[in-house]
Amino acid sequence: MPTKRKGMGIKTSVKSGNFRKTKQGAGMTKKGVAAYRKANPGSKLKTAVTGSVKKGSKDAKRRKSFCARSAGQMKQFPKAAKDPNSRLRQARKRWKC
Numbered sequence: 001m002p003t004k005r006k007g008m009g010i011k012t013s014v015k016s017g018n019f020r021k022t023k024q025g026a027g028m029t030k031k032g033v034a035a036y037r038k039a040n041p042g043s044k045l046k047t048a049v050t051g052s053v054k055k056g057s058k059d060a061k062r063r064k065s066f067c068a069r070s071a072g073q074m075k076q077f078p079k080a081a082k083d084p085n086s087r088l089r090q091a092r093k094r095w096k097c
Contacts, residue, residue, distance in 0.1 A: 025094030067097035
């Protein structure tokens, strides 16, 4: 019987190319999303919504949802919320929250 892997099933280092550096926006790259979806079949993970979007579109709703979730993280982790170079703040900036 196969053992279940812990974690995401992919390398989570910036060196692996699956994640961006903090200064570049701190999210997953296209390569990282592809690797995650390969390791987790059936996943619907997508990259960040960074461009301009029509109001009410699917991408606009994804952005609104991410911004709401990450706003909760800002409350939960006040140290990261105060640091402008934290991965949380940089990801919110990239998503245009």
